[in-house]
Amino acid sequence: MSDVVVWSAGMVIPITAPSILDGAVAVRDGRIEHVGARGWVINTLSQRGLSFTERHCDGVLLPGLVNAHTHLQYTGMASVGAGQYRGFDDWARAFDEVYDAGGLDWAGDAAAGARLLLEGGTTAA
Structure with a gap:
């Protein structure tokens, strides 16, 4: 099973939902696993027994332009x-x-x- 990368930032803008303060996006094998509040994303991965590496971004995290x-x-x-x-x-x-x-x-x-x-x-x- 691949390691999950959690991209976190002070604000995540998912476009199809309201902006998330202190948010995160969990990605595994090039696919988004979870988007939400950082604490919730990390807790959900831990509950599923998935290892992860967190990469924090200063600023805003949003889909590619x-x-x-x-x-x-x-x-x-x-x-x-x-x-x-x-x-x-x-x-x-x-x-x-x-x-x-x-x-x-x-x-x-x-x-x-x-x-x-x-x-x-x-x-x-």
């Missing part, structure tokens, strides 16, 4: 996104300048962009 429209290949062009422009035409010129200069690693930039999404809580793009 979805980015429904992204251009990961442009991650290497972040300087364009950080600029300030008077309008779309100015932005487009700055974009074209970086794009036309070449030397971009599209695959590497897309992989870096995916890592940034995951670090920020986005699990699907």
Whole structure:
């Protein structure tokens, strides 16, 4: 039987139920076993004789976010996104300048962009 990982946080937002202060999510073999108050989750696992490892997260624990429209290949062009422009035409010129200069690693930039999404809580793009 696999070890259970209990992810706990000061607040758990399960989306389909009210937020839980001092909550926890128990996961075994990639499947959610229990969601609830931390004490209840740990007690329930103990009563079932399941060993577990707890990982506490500072902040809020919520399901992964979805980015429904992204251009990961442009991650290497972040300087364009950080600029300030008077309008779309100015932005487009700055974009074209970086794009036309070449030397971009599209695959590497897309992989870096995916890592940034995951670090920020986005699990699907």
